Amino acid sequence: MNLATKKTPRRIIAQPYDFSVQDLVDKIESSDIDLKPDYQRNYVWGDNDEIENKRSRLIESLLLNIPIPVIYFAEQQETLKYEVIDGQQRLRTFQDYLQDKFELKNLEIREDVNGKKYSELNPKDRDEIRKRSIRAIVILNESDEEIKYEVFERLNLGSIQLTPQEIRNNTLRGSFNDLLKELANSELFSKLINLKLKKDQSNMAKEELVLRFFAYHFSDMKRVESLSYFLTKYMKDNQNLSQNKIELHRNLFHNTLASINKYLGKNAFSIYQVKTSRWNPTSNRALFDAEMLAFAKVNQDEIRITPKQFIERLKKLMEDQEFKKSLIDQSGGKKIEKRVNSVISILLNNQ
Structure with a gap:
Protein backbone atom coordinates (compact mmCIF):
# COMPACT_ATOMS: atom_id res chain seq x y z
CA MET A 1 0.00 0.00 0.00
CA GLY A 158 -36.39 9.73 9.42
CA SER A 159 -37.31 13.17 10.61
CA ILE A 160 -37.90 16.60 9.15
CA GLN A 161 -37.39 15.75 5.45
CA LEU A 162 -35.04 18.53 4.40
CA THR A 163 -34.20 19.05 0.77
CA PRO A 164 -30.50 18.78 -0.23
CA GLN A 165 -30.33 22.57 -0.65
CA GLU A 166 -31.77 23.15 2.83
CA ILE A 167 -29.01 20.93 4.21
CA ARG A 168 -26.35 22.80 2.21
CA ASN A 169 -27.80 26.06 3.49
CA ASN A 170 -27.12 25.01 7.05
CA THR A 171 -23.81 23.20 6.65
CA LEU A 172 -22.10 25.42 4.06
CA ARG A 173 -22.74 28.93 5.31
CA GLY A 174 -20.69 31.77 3.97
CA SER A 175 -20.66 34.59 1.43
CA PHE A 176 -21.65 32.30 -1.45
CA ASN A 177 -24.68 30.89 0.40
CA ASP A 178 -25.75 34.47 1.19
CA LEU A 179 -25.44 35.32 -2.50
CA LEU A 180 -27.60 32.34 -3.53
CA LYS A 181 -30.39 33.52 -1.23
CA GLU A 182 -30.08 37.10 -2.47
CA LEU A 183 -30.28 36.12 -6.15
CA ALA A 184 -33.07 33.57 -5.61
CA ASN A 185 -35.23 36.34 -4.20
CA SER A 186 -34.28 39.00 -6.75
CA GLU A 187 -37.17 40.74 -8.50
CA LEU A 188 -36.57 39.57 -12.09
CA PHE A 189 -35.81 35.97 -11.14
CA SER A 190 -38.98 35.80 -9.03
CA LYS A 191 -40.89 37.17 -12.02
CA LEU A 192 -39.50 34.67 -14.55
CA ILE A 193 -39.39 31.49 -12.49
CA ASN A 194 -42.62 29.61 -11.77
CA LEU A 195 -42.11 26.39 -9.84
CA LYS A 196 -44.80 23.74 -9.95
CA LEU A 197 -45.17 22.77 -6.30
CA LYS A 198 -46.26 25.18 -3.60
CA LYS A 199 -43.61 23.79 -1.24
CA ASP A 200 -40.90 24.77 -3.75
CA GLN A 201 -41.49 28.38 -2.72
CA SER A 202 -40.14 27.66 0.78
CA ASN A 203 -37.78 24.67 0.49
CA MET A 204 -34.91 26.51 -1.23
CA ALA A 205 -35.69 25.10 -4.70
CA LYS A 206 -34.97 28.52 -6.21
CA GLU A 207 -31.62 28.76 -4.45
CA GLU A 208 -30.71 25.35 -5.86
CA LEU A 209 -31.52 26.53 -9.39
CA VAL A 210 -29.14 29.47 -8.98
CA LEU A 211 -26.49 27.08 -7.66
CA ARG A 212 -27.03 24.75 -10.64
CA PHE A 213 -26.39 27.64 -13.04
CA PHE A 214 -23.11 28.62 -11.41
CA ALA A 215 -21.90 25.05 -10.93
CA TYR A 216 -22.51 24.06 -14.55
CA HIS A 217 -21.27 27.35 -16.01
CA PHE A 218 -17.97 27.45 -14.14
CA SER A 219 -17.29 23.74 -14.66
CA ASP A 220 -17.94 24.11 -18.39
CA MET A 221 -20.88 21.71 -17.96
CA LYS A 222 -18.60 18.84 -16.96
CA ARG A 223 -20.17 16.68 -14.27
CA VAL A 224 -19.04 13.15 -13.42
CA GLU A 225 -20.63 12.86 -9.97
CA SER A 226 -24.27 12.67 -9.02
CA LEU A 227 -26.05 16.02 -9.33
CA SER A 228 -26.41 16.35 -5.55
CA TYR A 229 -22.70 15.75 -4.90
CA PHE A 230 -21.73 17.98 -7.84
CA LEU A 231 -23.71 20.89 -6.38
CA THR A 232 -22.51 20.27 -2.83
CA LYS A 233 -18.88 20.18 -3.96
CA TYR A 234 -19.19 23.42 -5.92
CA MET A 235 -20.84 25.14 -2.97
CA LYS A 236 -18.18 23.84 -0.57
CA ASP A 237 -15.31 24.89 -2.88
CA ASN A 238 -16.78 28.40 -3.09
CA GLN A 239 -18.13 28.70 0.44
CA ASN A 240 -16.28 31.91 1.33
CA LEU A 241 -15.85 33.76 -1.96
CA SER A 242 -14.02 37.08 -2.04
CA GLN A 243 -16.04 40.21 -2.73
CA ASN A 244 -14.61 40.44 -6.25
CA LYS A 245 -15.75 36.90 -7.09
CA ILE A 246 -19.13 37.52 -5.49
CA GLU A 247 -19.55 40.50 -7.82
CA LEU A 248 -18.49 38.37 -10.79
CA HIS A 249 -21.15 35.76 -9.96
CA ARG A 250 -23.79 38.40 -9.24
CA ASN A 251 -23.20 40.31 -12.48
CA LEU A 252 -23.15 37.11 -14.54
CA PHE A 253 -26.50 36.04 -13.10
CA HIS A 254 -28.21 39.43 -13.51
CA ASN A 255 -26.87 40.01 -17.03
CA THR A 256 -27.90 36.53 -18.15
CA LEU A 257 -31.39 36.96 -16.72
CA ALA A 258 -31.74 40.35 -18.41
CA SER A 259 -30.91 38.78 -21.81
CA ILE A 260 -33.38 35.96 -21.25
CA ASN A 261 -36.07 38.45 -20.27
CA LYS A 262 -35.39 40.43 -23.46
CA TYR A 263 -35.66 37.40 -25.73
CA LEU A 264 -38.22 35.24 -23.92
CA GLY A 265 -39.99 37.32 -21.29
CA LYS A 266 -42.78 35.38 -19.58
CA ASN A 267 -41.97 32.31 -21.72
CA ALA A 268 -38.55 31.87 -20.10
CA PHE A 269 -37.81 28.33 -18.91
CA SER A 270 -41.21 27.09 -20.17
CA ILE A 271 -41.83 24.20 -22.54
CA TYR A 272 -43.90 24.99 -25.62
CA GLN A 273 -46.72 22.46 -25.95
CA VAL A 274 -46.94 21.83 -29.68
CA LYS A 275 -50.28 20.00 -29.49
CA THR A 276 -52.07 22.84 -27.69
CA SER A 277 -49.95 25.71 -29.09
CA ARG A 278 -49.39 26.96 -25.54
CA TRP A 279 -46.46 27.51 -23.23
CA ASN A 280 -46.47 25.42 -20.09
CA PRO A 281 -47.15 27.79 -17.15
CA THR A 282 -44.52 26.15 -14.94
CA SER A 283 -40.75 26.32 -15.30
CA ASN A 284 -38.76 23.28 -16.39
CA ARG A 285 -35.43 22.79 -14.58
CA ALA A 286 -33.62 21.23 -17.54
CA LEU A 287 -34.76 24.06 -19.81
CA PHE A 288 -33.68 26.56 -17.15
CA ASP A 289 -30.19 25.06 -17.33
CA ALA A 290 -30.16 25.11 -21.12
CA GLU A 291 -31.36 28.68 -21.56
CA MET A 292 -29.32 30.20 -18.73
CA LEU A 293 -26.10 28.46 -19.77
CA ALA A 294 -26.59 29.28 -23.45
CA PHE A 295 -27.25 32.99 -22.86
CA ALA A 296 -24.32 33.14 -20.41
CA LYS A 297 -21.94 31.72 -23.06
CA VAL A 298 -23.00 34.00 -25.92
CA ASN A 299 -22.12 37.70 -25.86
CA GLN A 300 -24.88 40.13 -26.76
CA ASP A 301 -23.02 41.39 -29.85
CA GLU A 302 -22.77 37.79 -31.14
CA ILE A 303 -26.54 37.21 -31.19
CA ARG A 304 -27.77 37.12 -34.79
CA ILE A 305 -31.51 36.83 -34.25
CA THR A 306 -34.43 38.98 -33.05
CA PRO A 307 -36.50 38.04 -29.99
CA LYS A 308 -39.46 37.15 -32.23
CA GLN A 309 -37.29 34.94 -34.46
CA PHE A 310 -35.69 33.33 -31.42
CA ILE A 311 -39.07 32.31 -29.97
CA GLU A 312 -40.22 30.84 -33.29
CA ARG A 313 -36.98 28.82 -33.64
CA LEU A 314 -37.27 27.66 -30.04
CA LYS A 315 -40.82 26.44 -30.68
CA LYS A 316 -39.51 24.42 -33.64
CA LEU A 317 -36.75 22.96 -31.47
CA MET A 318 -39.35 21.73 -28.98
CA GLU A 319 -40.98 19.72 -31.74
CA ASP A 320 -37.79 17.65 -31.91
CA GLN A 321 -38.50 14.44 -30.00
CA GLU A 322 -34.90 13.94 -28.89
CA PHE A 323 -34.66 17.46 -27.49
CA LYS A 324 -38.07 17.15 -25.85
CA LYS A 325 -37.04 13.85 -24.25
CA SER A 326 -33.84 15.41 -22.96
CA LEU A 327 -35.87 17.87 -20.90
CA ILE A 328 -37.10 15.11 -18.63
CA ASP A 329 -33.81 13.20 -18.42
CA GLN A 330 -31.19 13.74 -15.71
CA SER A 331 -29.37 17.00 -16.34
CA GLY A 332 -25.73 16.23 -16.88
CA GLY A 333 -22.98 14.95 -19.11
CA LYS A 334 -23.44 15.08 -22.86
CA LYS A 335 -27.21 15.61 -22.62
CA ILE A 336 -26.93 19.02 -21.00
CA GLU A 337 -24.21 20.07 -23.45
CA LYS A 338 -26.46 19.06 -26.31
CA ARG A 339 -29.38 21.07 -24.94
CA VAL A 340 -27.22 24.14 -24.39
CA ASN A 341 -25.61 23.90 -27.83
CA SER A 342 -29.04 23.64 -29.44
CA VAL A 343 -30.06 26.96 -27.87
CA ILE A 344 -26.70 28.56 -28.70
CA SER A 345 -27.16 27.50 -32.34
CA ILE A 346 -30.44 29.41 -32.43
CA LEU A 347 -28.90 32.53 -30.89
CA LEU A 348 -26.09 32.51 -33.45
CA ASN A 349 -28.66 31.84 -36.20
CA ASN A 350 -26.82 28.77 -37.36
CA GLN A 351 -28.84 26.72 -39.80
Whole structure:
Protein backbone atom coordinates (compact mmCIF):
# COMPACT_ATOMS: atom_id res chain seq x y z
CA MET A 1 0.00 0.00 0.00
CA ASN A 2 1.32 3.47 -0.89
CA LEU A 3 1.24 5.40 2.37
CA ALA A 4 1.74 8.67 0.52
CA THR A 5 -1.70 8.38 -1.07
CA LYS A 6 -3.51 7.35 2.10
CA LYS A 7 -6.27 9.83 2.86
CA THR A 8 -6.76 11.34 6.28
CA PRO A 9 -10.09 10.07 7.64
CA ARG A 10 -12.78 12.73 7.66
CA ARG A 11 -14.18 13.28 11.12
CA ILE A 12 -17.39 14.29 12.77
CA ILE A 13 -16.75 15.76 16.20
CA ALA A 14 -19.77 15.38 18.44
CA GLN A 15 -20.32 15.88 22.15
CA PRO A 16 -23.16 14.33 24.19
CA TYR A 17 -24.87 16.42 26.85
CA ASP A 18 -27.72 15.83 29.29
CA PHE A 19 -29.90 18.90 29.70
CA SER A 20 -32.93 19.27 31.93
CA VAL A 21 -36.14 20.36 30.23
CA GLN A 22 -35.85 23.64 32.15
CA ASP A 23 -32.27 24.12 30.88
CA LEU A 24 -33.41 23.65 27.29
CA VAL A 25 -36.30 26.09 27.65
CA ASP A 26 -34.00 28.65 29.29
CA LYS A 27 -31.52 28.30 26.41
CA ILE A 28 -34.34 28.85 23.91
CA GLU A 29 -35.47 31.95 25.81
CA SER A 30 -31.91 33.36 25.87
CA SER A 31 -31.44 32.55 22.15
CA ASP A 32 -28.59 30.14 22.92
CA ILE A 33 -30.71 27.59 21.04
CA ASP A 34 -32.04 28.61 17.63
CA LEU A 35 -35.34 26.80 17.20
CA LYS A 36 -35.88 27.93 13.65
CA PRO A 37 -32.77 28.28 11.53
CA ASP A 38 -33.28 28.73 7.77
CA TYR A 39 -33.67 25.03 7.08
CA GLN A 40 -36.27 24.29 9.77
CA ARG A 41 -39.99 24.10 9.18
CA ASN A 42 -42.99 25.40 11.07
CA TYR A 43 -44.26 24.01 14.36
CA VAL A 44 -46.52 21.36 12.83
CA TRP A 45 -47.42 19.63 16.12
CA GLY A 46 -49.19 22.75 17.29
CA ASP A 47 -51.14 23.13 14.04
CA ASN A 48 -52.08 19.47 13.50
CA ASP A 49 -52.46 18.02 16.97
CA GLU A 50 -56.18 17.30 17.17
CA ILE A 51 -55.95 13.63 16.19
CA GLU A 52 -52.43 12.47 17.14
CA ASN A 53 -52.24 14.46 20.37
CA LYS A 54 -48.44 14.42 20.24
CA ARG A 55 -47.92 17.40 22.53
CA SER A 56 -49.86 16.03 25.46
CA ARG A 57 -48.39 12.56 25.04
CA LEU A 58 -44.86 13.98 25.03
CA ILE A 59 -45.48 15.78 28.34
CA GLU A 60 -47.03 12.61 29.74
CA SER A 61 -43.87 10.73 28.73
CA LEU A 62 -41.87 13.12 30.89
CA LEU A 63 -44.17 12.43 33.82
CA LEU A 64 -43.90 8.66 33.29
CA ASN A 65 -40.11 8.72 32.79
CA ILE A 66 -40.48 7.20 29.32
CA PRO A 67 -37.29 7.68 27.20
CA ILE A 68 -37.38 10.69 24.89
CA PRO A 69 -35.52 10.47 21.54
CA VAL A 70 -32.14 12.18 21.38
CA ILE A 71 -32.11 15.79 20.22
CA TYR A 72 -29.41 16.85 17.73
CA PHE A 73 -27.83 20.29 17.58
CA ALA A 74 -25.19 21.86 15.34
CA GLU A 75 -22.83 24.37 16.89
CA GLN A 76 -22.58 27.64 14.97
CA GLN A 77 -19.06 28.53 13.99
CA GLU A 78 -19.41 32.27 14.63
CA THR A 79 -21.45 32.40 17.85
CA LEU A 80 -21.19 28.83 19.28
CA LYS A 81 -24.97 28.87 19.65
CA TYR A 82 -26.89 25.67 18.97
CA GLU A 83 -29.09 25.16 15.92
CA VAL A 84 -31.64 22.37 15.99
CA ILE A 85 -31.03 19.62 13.43
CA ASP A 86 -33.58 17.18 14.81
CA GLY A 87 -35.95 17.77 17.73
CA GLN A 88 -37.58 21.11 16.95
CA GLN A 89 -41.12 19.88 17.61
CA ARG A 90 -40.16 18.40 21.00
CA LEU A 91 -38.33 21.53 22.08
CA ARG A 92 -41.18 23.81 21.02
CA THR A 93 -43.60 21.62 22.95
CA PHE A 94 -41.46 21.85 26.11
CA GLN A 95 -41.31 25.62 25.77
CA ASP A 96 -45.02 26.07 25.11
CA TYR A 97 -46.12 23.85 27.96
CA LEU A 98 -43.87 25.51 30.53
CA GLN A 99 -45.32 28.83 29.33
CA ASP A 100 -48.93 27.63 29.83
CA LYS A 101 -49.74 27.84 26.11
CA PHE A 102 -51.77 24.62 26.04
CA GLU A 103 -53.43 22.18 28.43
CA LEU A 104 -53.07 18.42 28.50
CA LYS A 105 -55.87 16.36 26.98
CA ASN A 106 -56.98 12.84 26.11
CA LEU A 107 -54.33 11.12 28.24
CA GLU A 108 -55.18 7.57 29.28
CA ILE A 109 -52.43 6.75 31.80
CA ARG A 110 -52.25 10.07 33.65
CA GLU A 111 -55.91 10.93 33.32
CA ASP A 112 -55.62 13.07 36.45
CA VAL A 113 -53.69 15.79 34.59
CA ASN A 114 -56.10 16.13 31.67
CA GLY A 115 -57.30 19.72 31.29
CA LYS A 116 -54.32 21.15 33.18
CA LYS A 117 -51.76 23.69 32.09
CA TYR A 118 -48.25 23.57 33.58
CA SER A 119 -49.01 26.09 36.34
CA GLU A 120 -52.05 24.05 37.37
CA LEU A 121 -50.09 20.85 38.06
CA ASN A 122 -49.10 19.94 41.59
CA PRO A 123 -45.51 20.90 42.58
CA LYS A 124 -44.25 17.30 42.29
CA ASP A 125 -45.45 16.95 38.70
CA ARG A 126 -44.02 20.35 37.76
CA ASP A 127 -40.64 19.33 39.17
CA GLU A 128 -40.87 15.98 37.37
CA ILE A 129 -41.28 17.78 34.06
CA ARG A 130 -38.79 20.63 34.37
CA LYS A 131 -36.02 18.50 35.95
CA ARG A 132 -36.35 15.62 33.53
CA SER A 133 -33.04 14.93 31.75
CA ILE A 134 -32.93 14.96 27.92
CA ARG A 135 -29.93 13.59 26.01
CA ALA A 136 -28.59 15.88 23.28
CA ILE A 137 -25.82 15.36 20.74
CA VAL A 138 -24.01 18.52 19.66
CA ILE A 139 -22.12 18.43 16.35
CA LEU A 140 -19.21 20.76 17.08
CA ASN A 141 -18.14 23.39 14.58
CA GLU A 142 -14.71 21.78 14.08
CA SER A 143 -16.38 18.87 12.27
CA ASP A 144 -15.50 18.21 8.65
CA GLU A 145 -18.08 20.04 6.52
CA GLU A 146 -18.74 17.12 4.15
CA ILE A 147 -19.29 14.72 7.05
CA LYS A 148 -21.53 17.28 8.73
CA TYR A 149 -23.60 17.36 5.53
CA GLU A 150 -23.89 13.56 5.68
CA VAL A 151 -25.14 13.73 9.27
CA PHE A 152 -27.84 16.20 8.32
CA GLU A 153 -28.85 14.11 5.33
CA ARG A 154 -29.08 10.84 7.27
CA LEU A 155 -30.96 12.32 10.20
CA ASN A 156 -33.28 13.82 7.63
CA LEU A 157 -34.24 10.35 6.37
CA GLY A 158 -36.39 9.73 9.42
CA SER A 159 -37.31 13.17 10.61
CA ILE A 160 -37.90 16.60 9.15
CA GLN A 161 -37.39 15.75 5.45
CA LEU A 162 -35.04 18.53 4.40
CA THR A 163 -34.20 19.05 0.77
CA PRO A 164 -30.50 18.78 -0.23
CA GLN A 165 -30.33 22.57 -0.65
CA GLU A 166 -31.77 23.15 2.83
CA ILE A 167 -29.01 20.93 4.21
CA ARG A 168 -26.35 22.80 2.21
CA ASN A 169 -27.80 26.06 3.49
CA ASN A 170 -27.12 25.01 7.05
CA THR A 171 -23.81 23.20 6.65
CA LEU A 172 -22.10 25.42 4.06
CA ARG A 173 -22.74 28.93 5.31
CA GLY A 174 -20.69 31.77 3.97
CA SER A 175 -20.66 34.59 1.43
CA PHE A 176 -21.65 32.30 -1.45
CA ASN A 177 -24.68 30.89 0.40
CA ASP A 178 -25.75 34.47 1.19
CA LEU A 179 -25.44 35.32 -2.50
CA LEU A 180 -27.60 32.34 -3.53
CA LYS A 181 -30.39 33.52 -1.23
CA GLU A 182 -30.08 37.10 -2.47
CA LEU A 183 -30.28 36.12 -6.15
CA ALA A 184 -33.07 33.57 -5.61
CA ASN A 185 -35.23 36.34 -4.20
CA SER A 186 -34.28 39.00 -6.75
CA GLU A 187 -37.17 40.74 -8.50
CA LEU A 188 -36.57 39.57 -12.09
CA PHE A 189 -35.81 35.97 -11.14
CA SER A 190 -38.98 35.80 -9.03
CA LYS A 191 -40.89 37.17 -12.02
CA LEU A 192 -39.50 34.67 -14.55
CA ILE A 193 -39.39 31.49 -12.49
CA ASN A 194 -42.62 29.61 -11.77
CA LEU A 195 -42.11 26.39 -9.84
CA LYS A 196 -44.80 23.74 -9.95
CA LEU A 197 -45.17 22.77 -6.30
CA LYS A 198 -46.26 25.18 -3.60
CA LYS A 199 -43.61 23.79 -1.24
CA ASP A 200 -40.90 24.77 -3.75
CA GLN A 201 -41.49 28.38 -2.72
CA SER A 202 -40.14 27.66 0.78
CA ASN A 203 -37.78 24.67 0.49
CA MET A 204 -34.91 26.51 -1.23
CA ALA A 205 -35.69 25.10 -4.70
CA LYS A 206 -34.97 28.52 -6.21
CA GLU A 207 -31.62 28.76 -4.45
CA GLU A 208 -30.71 25.35 -5.86
CA LEU A 209 -31.52 26.53 -9.39
CA VAL A 210 -29.14 29.47 -8.98
CA LEU A 211 -26.49 27.08 -7.66
CA ARG A 212 -27.03 24.75 -10.64
CA PHE A 213 -26.39 27.64 -13.04
CA PHE A 214 -23.11 28.62 -11.41
CA ALA A 215 -21.90 25.05 -10.93
CA TYR A 216 -22.51 24.06 -14.55
CA HIS A 217 -21.27 27.35 -16.01
CA PHE A 218 -17.97 27.45 -14.14
CA SER A 219 -17.29 23.74 -14.66
CA ASP A 220 -17.94 24.11 -18.39
CA MET A 221 -20.88 21.71 -17.96
CA LYS A 222 -18.60 18.84 -16.96
CA ARG A 223 -20.17 16.68 -14.27
CA VAL A 224 -19.04 13.15 -13.42
CA GLU A 225 -20.63 12.86 -9.97
CA SER A 226 -24.27 12.67 -9.02
CA LEU A 227 -26.05 16.02 -9.33
CA SER A 228 -26.41 16.35 -5.55
CA TYR A 229 -22.70 15.75 -4.90
CA PHE A 230 -21.73 17.98 -7.84
CA LEU A 231 -23.71 20.89 -6.38
CA THR A 232 -22.51 20.27 -2.83
CA LYS A 233 -18.88 20.18 -3.96
CA TYR A 234 -19.19 23.42 -5.92
CA MET A 235 -20.84 25.14 -2.97
CA LYS A 236 -18.18 23.84 -0.57
CA ASP A 237 -15.31 24.89 -2.88
CA ASN A 238 -16.78 28.40 -3.09
CA GLN A 239 -18.13 28.70 0.44
CA ASN A 240 -16.28 31.91 1.33
CA LEU A 241 -15.85 33.76 -1.96
CA SER A 242 -14.02 37.08 -2.04
CA GLN A 243 -16.04 40.21 -2.73
CA ASN A 244 -14.61 40.44 -6.25
CA LYS A 245 -15.75 36.90 -7.09
CA ILE A 246 -19.13 37.52 -5.49
CA GLU A 247 -19.55 40.50 -7.82
CA LEU A 248 -18.49 38.37 -10.79
CA HIS A 249 -21.15 35.76 -9.96
CA ARG A 250 -23.79 38.40 -9.24
CA ASN A 251 -23.20 40.31 -12.48
CA LEU A 252 -23.15 37.11 -14.54
CA PHE A 253 -26.50 36.04 -13.10
CA HIS A 254 -28.21 39.43 -13.51
CA ASN A 255 -26.87 40.01 -17.03
CA THR A 256 -27.90 36.53 -18.15
CA LEU A 257 -31.39 36.96 -16.72
CA ALA A 258 -31.74 40.35 -18.41
CA SER A 259 -30.91 38.78 -21.81
CA ILE A 260 -33.38 35.96 -21.25
CA ASN A 261 -36.07 38.45 -20.27
CA LYS A 262 -35.39 40.43 -23.46
CA TYR A 263 -35.66 37.40 -25.73
CA LEU A 264 -38.22 35.24 -23.92
CA GLY A 265 -39.99 37.32 -21.29
CA LYS A 266 -42.78 35.38 -19.58
CA ASN A 267 -41.97 32.31 -21.72
CA ALA A 268 -38.55 31.87 -20.10
CA PHE A 269 -37.81 28.33 -18.91
CA SER A 270 -41.21 27.09 -20.17
CA ILE A 271 -41.83 24.20 -22.54
CA TYR A 272 -43.90 24.99 -25.62
CA GLN A 273 -46.72 22.46 -25.95
CA VAL A 274 -46.94 21.83 -29.68
CA LYS A 275 -50.28 20.00 -29.49
CA THR A 276 -52.07 22.84 -27.69
CA SER A 277 -49.95 25.71 -29.09
CA ARG A 278 -49.39 26.96 -25.54
CA TRP A 279 -46.46 27.51 -23.23
CA ASN A 280 -46.47 25.42 -20.09
CA PRO A 281 -47.15 27.79 -17.15
CA THR A 282 -44.52 26.15 -14.94
CA SER A 283 -40.75 26.32 -15.30
CA ASN A 284 -38.76 23.28 -16.39
CA ARG A 285 -35.43 22.79 -14.58
CA ALA A 286 -33.62 21.23 -17.54
CA LEU A 287 -34.76 24.06 -19.81
CA PHE A 288 -33.68 26.56 -17.15
CA ASP A 289 -30.19 25.06 -17.33
CA ALA A 290 -30.16 25.11 -21.12
CA GLU A 291 -31.36 28.68 -21.56
CA MET A 292 -29.32 30.20 -18.73
CA LEU A 293 -26.10 28.46 -19.77
CA ALA A 294 -26.59 29.28 -23.45
CA PHE A 295 -27.25 32.99 -22.86
CA ALA A 296 -24.32 33.14 -20.41
CA LYS A 297 -21.94 31.72 -23.06
CA VAL A 298 -23.00 34.00 -25.92
CA ASN A 299 -22.12 37.70 -25.86
CA GLN A 300 -24.88 40.13 -26.76
CA ASP A 301 -23.02 41.39 -29.85
CA GLU A 302 -22.77 37.79 -31.14
CA ILE A 303 -26.54 37.21 -31.19
CA ARG A 304 -27.77 37.12 -34.79
CA ILE A 305 -31.51 36.83 -34.25
CA THR A 306 -34.43 38.98 -33.05
CA PRO A 307 -36.50 38.04 -29.99
CA LYS A 308 -39.46 37.15 -32.23
CA GLN A 309 -37.29 34.94 -34.46
CA PHE A 310 -35.69 33.33 -31.42
CA ILE A 311 -39.07 32.31 -29.97
CA GLU A 312 -40.22 30.84 -33.29
CA ARG A 313 -36.98 28.82 -33.64
CA LEU A 314 -37.27 27.66 -30.04
CA LYS A 315 -40.82 26.44 -30.68
CA LYS A 316 -39.51 24.42 -33.64
CA LEU A 317 -36.75 22.96 -31.47
CA MET A 318 -39.35 21.73 -28.98
CA GLU A 319 -40.98 19.72 -31.74
CA ASP A 320 -37.79 17.65 -31.91
CA GLN A 321 -38.50 14.44 -30.00
CA GLU A 322 -34.90 13.94 -28.89
CA PHE A 323 -34.66 17.46 -27.49
CA LYS A 324 -38.07 17.15 -25.85
CA LYS A 325 -37.04 13.85 -24.25
CA SER A 326 -33.84 15.41 -22.96
CA LEU A 327 -35.87 17.87 -20.90
CA ILE A 328 -37.10 15.11 -18.63
CA ASP A 329 -33.81 13.20 -18.42
CA GLN A 330 -31.19 13.74 -15.71
CA SER A 331 -29.37 17.00 -16.34
CA GLY A 332 -25.73 16.23 -16.88
CA GLY A 333 -22.98 14.95 -19.11
CA LYS A 334 -23.44 15.08 -22.86
CA LYS A 335 -27.21 15.61 -22.62
CA ILE A 336 -26.93 19.02 -21.00
CA GLU A 337 -24.21 20.07 -23.45
CA LYS A 338 -26.46 19.06 -26.31
CA ARG A 339 -29.38 21.07 -24.94
CA VAL A 340 -27.22 24.14 -24.39
CA ASN A 341 -25.61 23.90 -27.83
CA SER A 342 -29.04 23.64 -29.44
CA VAL A 343 -30.06 26.96 -27.87
CA ILE A 344 -26.70 28.56 -28.70
CA SER A 345 -27.16 27.50 -32.34
CA ILE A 346 -30.44 29.41 -32.43
CA LEU A 347 -28.90 32.53 -30.89
CA LEU A 348 -26.09 32.51 -33.45
CA ASN A 349 -28.66 31.84 -36.20
CA ASN A 350 -26.82 28.77 -37.36
CA GLN A 351 -28.84 26.72 -39.80
